[in-house]
Amino acid sequence: MSAGFQAVQWNRDKRIYDAVLLAAVAAYIAAFVAYGAWATPPDNALAWIDLRIRAFGSAAFLMMTAILAIGPLARLDPRWLKVLYNRRHFGVLAFFVALLHALFMLEWYIARGALGDLPGELTDPAGYTSFTGFQFKTLGIVALLIMFAMAATSHDYWLAFLTPRVWKAVHMGVYLAYGLIVLHVALGVVQFDTSNRPPIMIGLGFALVAGLHLAAGWRETRRDRAAAPGASSEWLAVGPPASIPDRGARIVVTPEGERIAVFRNGDEIGAVTNACAHQNGPLGEGRIVDGCIVCPWHGYQYRLSDGCAPAPYTEKLATHRVRLRDGVIEVESSALAPGTPAAIRVSL
């Protein structure tokens, strides 16, 4: 949680996560190469390189598809939070797999003694004047550069250095990268391969990512509408104190669309912004552990009383005033300065 640099903040869960991830990627690539060599035996060194390019390229695409599916899956079903927890390592590994895909491409040119042709190929204007004849390698290179920027900054040091807002904006580039990868495949292997497997893979992958995002967004919009009060009152009704689950929260939505997480810890009730200071994780879907709100995404902690992370950490959340009126907890829609004590005690 601090800005101090430590290469990787390892723990047992991360080691298991990474071991499973590496094993799955290695198994996929080995199976792809074995099947490819069996179905169409490569008859020269170039064909072997070509097979590796396809194996690593398809692995990178499937990894990016999985990475982008994790977010909406976790919104739709909290059991996926376990996979979200260490998604950062997943992304970095996807970059290295994509990098190897590109390096094998260079190896192919070198093996042919034609590396010098590549810049001319990439800069030939004729490669940019038709749709299906578009220079698809350029799309892949740009996607790889975006993935590099994200992999290089995939650390809490950079998160603190850039600030969460800027860091998140940089990492939203993953959607641009994915779009470029889809087109890289659609205008590359889909055009030049007689097999129907590439179009099926890219079509299903893209449909999965788009469908999950739309489904998660639609459900959240529906929830927001249900949770938003009809009038633009300054004080928003939450419900009787007992309607807030103990050590859990209810989320209310202001008329402006801001989400507020109203937590109860026994007889203490407090309200904080629903967005975690780390990566905007949905705090209201988290729990209170040892008196602190715990973000369900990465475990960042905040005191319920004032929204401050416990020492030695320094993150602070904006809090909201709460009051009990006629047996109903109400929360003020306007936020207080981050770290302002605002929780109250009620008799249940």
Add this chain to the structure above:
Amino acid sequence: MTGSLRRAHWRLWIALAIGIGGLLGLAVALRDPAHAGTRPSVLECAP
């Protein structure tokens, strides 16, 4: 995340889904079976 940012994302998802999905569909529709498989290895475009 602010409400306005979330709404902007919602519009972004739809625009991306339609845009990329449309281009993907077009690329598959314009695929020329006679042309497919005739290219050199590594899908090289250069002669």
